Amino acid sequence: MGCAGRKPNPIESHMPGDTKLTCQAIYVETRQIERKMDRLEPKINKFATNTLWGIAGVFLIFPFFFMDVKDAEKIEYQAYQERLDRLEVLAIERKCGTIDE
Numbered sequence: 144m145g146c147a148g149r150k151p152n153p154i155e156s157h158m159p160g161d162t163k164l165t166c167q168a169i170y171v172e173t174r175q176i177e178r179k180m181d182r183l184e185p186k187i188n189k190f191a192t193n194t195l196w197g198i199a200g201v202f203l204i205f206p207f208f209f210m211d212v213k214d215a216e217k218i219e220y221q222a223y224q225e226r227l228d229r230l231e232v233l234a235i236e237r238k239c240g241t242i243d244e
Contacts, residue, residue, distance in 0.1 A: 151215035153222030156229045166239035173230050180223045186216040 164172070234240070 149215045151218035153219050154226055156222070156225035158226075161229070161233060164233060164237075166234065166237055169230050169234050169237070169239060173227060176223050176227055176230075180220055180227075183216045183220045183223070187220055
């Protein structure tokens with residue numbers, strides 16, 4: 144039953160070279176991460192989909208294999224959020240202004 148879904152591949156919140164990032168590099172990386180998070184967001188809540196597969200699985204065995212129980216997108220989304228938090232701290236330390244500019 145737990146074989147469906149992909150293995151999560153989260154990013155690290157602290158990256159080598161963070162100490163050398165310029166304000167512009169922080170801004171660029173922030174925007175890239177936000178775009179990735181926007182793509183993941185619709186995939187995070189799988190409760191409804193998994194519920195439908197679970198109900199079908201009561202009558203037939205094979206739908207259980209389509210349930211995604213690994214929450215890869217949710218784990219990756221949380222890792223991206225932690226990375227954004229880290230970039231915000233770096234921007235503050237470097238007096239870059241807000242990263243929303």
